[in-house]
Amino acid sequence: MTQEQQYSIGELSRLFDITARSIRFYEEQELLVPERQGQSRIYHLKDKVRLKLILRGKRLGFSLAEIKTLFDLYDTNLNSAPQLETMLAITEQKRAVLNQQLNDIQMLMIELDDVEARCKDELTELQRGNNL
Amino acid sequence: MTQEQQYSIGELSRLFDITARSIRFYEEQELLVPERQGQSRIYHLKDKVRLKLILRGKRLGFSLAEIKTLFDLYDTNLNSAPQLETMLAITEQKRAVLNQQLNDIQMLMIELDDVEARCKDELTELQRGNNL
């Protein structure tokens, strides 16, 4: 028997280094639907995975609303052609955004390289000056 | 003589598809310091470049405050060793963030691939059903 892992809200918040308030907020926004035992929330593996996805999405600049629509689409029984087409359209759009970000990151990296190189040059210059 | 390109605020806003309000706001936050001719703002190439950088930073989830500190550092005469060290530390930190984002993007791309594949499978399934 594989015992399924369970988490309290405090455990989850420590795991992901966020506040319990945030987790409750995500639930309020219907991004999480934890089980209840008495008054307390109980999170299972799937909730943990969801939370991970939420945070990843946030790091990429997605709003909670956007993340929710993706979740909803993912959860939906995609049984009609129009729904599937919609889903494909959205994933394509997200893909475009991600590609744009990839581009942006590459550009920024190059600029960081440049800044770094200049800094190091200046540092060695200063060193030389001190040694004379 | 290379005539330097000039832009009004309206031209810039159309160029980058943002509102003039945003551009003025960036100035208010000291991210831009356009020249003035009478009451009107005039933007040169360097301002345009700055704006491009601002928007790129935003797409990567940087706050205007963060972007400003980067600009400030870039503009500063980095003439003391401590300043240079600070700059290097910051660029390293930004680099870490960007690497994290790269990772996130790759993960998300893979999941998008998965979702897409499933959608297309379902679509062909529906097609088959219709053709019988």
Add this chain to the structure above:
DNA sequence: ACTCAGCTTTACGTTAACGTAAAGCTTAAG
């Protein structure tokens, strides 16, 4: 002289994503 487009400042409004405080339940430890 008048209008109109485009610019200006000033100022209040708005939204997202929480922070923070207050007040109360609940369960294990002393």
Add this chain to the structure above:
DNA sequence: CTTAAGCTTTACGTTAACGTAAAGCTGAGT
């Protein structure tokens, strides 16, 4: 029994990044 830790709900506060009027200046065209 009573702390204490950890959970709960309710509710008001906060910050960033603008949106959206309102009211006025200004140069080109008719």
